[in-house]
Amino acid sequence: MESRELKAFVILAEELNFRKAAERLNMSQPPLSRLINQMEYDLGVKLFNRSTRQVELTGAGLHLLKKGKDLLSQMEKMEMEVRSLPKMKEKKLHFSFTHSAFHSNIPRIISSFKEQFPKVEIEIEEHTLSSLERFLKSGKVDIAFGVNDFKDSAIEKMAVQTHEIGVLVPIHNPLAKKKTIRPQDLEGETLIFHGKHENLGFQSEFLEYLKSKDVHPKVYYKKRKESCPTLVTHGKGLLITSRSMMHTREGAIFVPFAEYSPRLKIFANWARENKSLPLQMFLNFLEEQTSVPSSEMDYHLA
Structure with missing residues (x-):
């Protein structure tokens, strides 16, 4: 299923009228009808019940509508983020490291990220464990690297090494x-x-x-x-x-x-509420660069 087809389906599902949906899509009605027919053929299921008087969604159509709208929203957001990268003003990312994280491959990954995104300024500091949770939630620290595994549901984590x-x-x-x-x-x-x-x-x-x-x-x-x-x-x-x-x-x-x-597992920890674009860019970059099995033990060692 292509994004063009999904968008056409969602608009028709919202309008439940082929003429109005075709107008919103800047196309004529016959190509829209052929597109929907081809979708149903490819999926092997009817998405709409049609009559001369009305157009109704089937159960399968209702399911696809909700999932499709979420997917289109994510795609639009992703497109906006990617288009904004060249125009992004200088941004900062504040990292906190423990001693163990300095001896991991994280500094090398940060260096590679900096080469890819030179407009993002990197600041690295060291904080006590007792203050890190507060700093992560307040935004003073964007990511904390170390063996500490925070149990607070407001803090996300990713095992990186x-x-x-x-x-x-x-x-x-x-x-x-x-x-x-x-x-x-x-x-x-x-x-x-x-x-x-x-x-x-x-x-x-x-x-x-x-x-x-x-x-x-x-x-x-x-x-x-x-x-x-x-x-x-x-x-x-x-x-x-x-x-x-x-x-x-x-x-x-x-x-x-x-x-x-x-x-010994090294974690990246960040606040769930921190939605900054530089942070999301780095997390995507970090995930691509690391692969740690979830079955490994996560414990604090001396």
Whole structure:
């Protein structure tokens, strides 16, 4: 079904009069009748009941009318947006990044987007998790990138990348010589977790996993001003993290898990009510550049 045919159908369905519909379409009545007949033939269903006195929609016609009007509206909006791109005045997009997102492929995607749309000015800032929800809803931040998965229904999300998960081990720890780490290797070791005031979803589940394997590590919850990787390099314990975040860490080495292999998921978060054209352009661009299976685990890691 072509857009020209759909438009003709919708106008006839609104007028329920071939003469008036043909006038609105700037065409004569016979070509309109042939067009509708061909549509019905192609679809294999009657869209109108016709008599010498009146034209009525069939059940199939009523269904197509609602869907068709929505589709035409979307097509008109899309056409207007595309036509407005060359005339678009300079616009800004405000991004917020967490540490993990800086080590993802997002900066490269933003750079490619900037090449395609040079009139869009990009600003990147860092905010605390506690303020991000408010900033997203107020429009101060257009998109927040990180492992944080907001549960607020007013905030949309898109998974944009996953990272391999393993253990960051102090270089002098015997585990640093292993190619992979098994659950049993963590018996008696100290695991460094975020503070108890932060999201412990993954950490709690990981401890349950170890418990099911009859492995009982010690746990150290970092204090507010402490850095998890720094604690590792100082020999305070092991850190569950991703390879991409820690591959350059001095004094420690990343060792992947042999059995337990979730993936750290990086999210793009934005306010559902934010309908700005630059944001929609970027989201479309981002979706084309990324592909993350929905079955991957979405958890906050250290």
